[in-house]
Amino acid sequence: MLKTRLKDLETAKAELARQNRELAASKATLEFEQGRYHELFNCAPDAYFVTDLAGTIREVNQAACRMLERSRGALQGLPLLEFFSADDRRKLRVLLPSPDRIERVEPMEGTLRYGVASRKIACSLSVNAMMDAAGQMVGARWLVRDITQRQRVEEQQRWLFRLMQIVNRAEDLSEIYKAAVLTVCNCLEVRRAAILLYDPDNVMRFEYAHGLSTDYCRAVEGHTPWEAGALDPEALSIEDVAQANLEDHLRQALEREEIRAVAFIPITFERRVIGKFMVYYDAPHRFAAEELALVNAVASPVSFAMQRQRAAGALAEAKHQLEQHTRNLEKVVAERTAKLRETIGELEAFSYSLSHDLRAPLRAMRSFSELLQARYSNVLDEEGTGFLDRIITASGRLDRLIQDVLAYTRVTMAPVQQETLDVEDLIRQILREHQALQEPNATVEVSTPLHAVIGHEAPLTQCIYNLLSNAVKFVEAGKKPCIRIWSERADSQVTVWFEDNGIGIPKSARARMFLMFQRFHRPDVYEGTGIGLAIVRRAVERMGGSAGVDSEEGTGSRFWLRLPAAPVAPNPP
Secondary structure (H helix, E strand, O other): OHHHHHHHHHHHHHHHHHHHHHHHHHHHHHHHHHHHHHHHHOOOOOEEEEOOOOOOEEEEEEHHHHHHOHHHHHOOOOOOOHEEHHHHHHHHHHHHOOOOOOOOOOOOOEEEEEOOOOOOEEEEEEEEEEOOOOOOOEEEEEEEEEEEEHHHHHHHHHHHHHHHHHHOOOHHHHHHHHHHHHHEEEEEEEEOOEEEEOOOOEEEEEHHHHHHHHHHHHOOOOOOOOOOOOOEEEEEEEEHHHHHHOOOHHHHHHOOOOEEEEEEEEEEOEEEEEEOOOEEEEOOOOOOHHHHHHHHHHHHHHHHHHHHHHHHHHHHHHHHHHHHHHHHHHHHHHHHHHHHHHHHHHHHHHHHHHHHHHHHHHHHHHHHHHHHHHHOOOOOOOHHHHHHHHHHHHHHHHHHHHHHHHHHHHHHOOOOEEEEOOOHHHHHHHHHHOOHHOOOOOOOOOOOOOOEEEEEEHHHHHHHHHHHHHHOOOOOOOOOOOEEEEEEEOOOEEEEEEOOOOOOHHHHHHHOOOOOOOOOOOOOEEEEOOOOOHHHHHHHHOOOOOEEEEOOOOEEEEEEEEEEEOOOOOOOO
């Protein structure tokens, strides 16, 4: 019996030792987890508060101590709600979990207040009920996150957006300058800033200043760390005026204005400086890169607005000059049109005088000369008869000259009515009407079909006749004129060729062939007035074409007329 009891005791002792080992392991694990929890709790970036049911602080982490600038011991035992604004306290008393309502308080925004100066921290917070092992609420856990920087960034973005709206709608640059300076002041939380720009004399002048005295602006105006138009200027700053190496008058002006730190941020266009932003601090200040970047973000739309305004001014000036030029041009055109009409009127009067007043006495002189020759040739000696022949020939030549001048005038002044013309029909009609162009007097070969052209029938008929009559006229004595006519079409133009076997044209004379009164042979050998080819070129040019010649002396000539081609009719289906 005793042995059995001893054995049971040994077994119980072994079990007790095993349980003690398990308890020791559990304790070690619990201590490890507690240490890990405290480490995470204290090292968390957000503030954590643990309060009892009355809202009294029982535990805080290091982030909470930093946020409220108090130690853990100083915070424990204080009512957490007292750190919130009055409005936030009223909201939280309604929303906080309680033994009767343990719903989690969804994240909301509020304001923490602390210190003698009632410093404020914008924050977001959420609250969870803290339960014991029996499931009863024994307190609350608070997660508080500082959102001051986020709100500051959001506020900066709102100011920048507002500035862009003003830049887009403002017509006056002064409104944009003011908005830009106020944007800088609000985004950097400073009370003084200014914008300066180079004037036409490259002197830096204040365009808008906020929080600066007139005396200060007058004292420092014109000062700048960059040359006008400097390429890729860099922002500069003075972190402490008292320690900076400055000119005496600048230091005195800054000290009188109680400025302790200042930044120079360039305003550029196409990488060259055109002005600057100035930012002023009342205490020594180290300028962060993000601060300078923010001012640069303000400077960009200001630069854009300035260049847009300048471009608009330049455009308005160009428009004004164009309108002025247009008015002057219209005046010149009107004056020249009046003079042209006057000239045309004089030319018409001259043409009338040629056809009537001048030709009438010329015809009378020729008629009387012919009568004198017919009735008194037996009375006159050989010399007198020769004189009469010369008078009759000269008067006939003068009459032809007058008629050619009238023809040139008509070609120059008559309206042109463009239409589709069958060149082959025109040529056939001319050949039928003029015996000198028919066998046996001349041989004319037409290589059909000839392409249709766009032109005016009357002047084109005259052009073709002038070329054909010259072809039969300018041949060697005793030689039968031979003419070949064909056409070629290239793109939207038709070239009609007139090739002859005449005497040809000297190379030196080709440049003057189509000018008025150009003759290259004696009139007693080849008749003519020197106007026929001038009529050809003038008429063809008025129809939108051109004329020319390929020729060598003694080998004949190839004259050509180039005119717009008539549309090709589609083939029938």
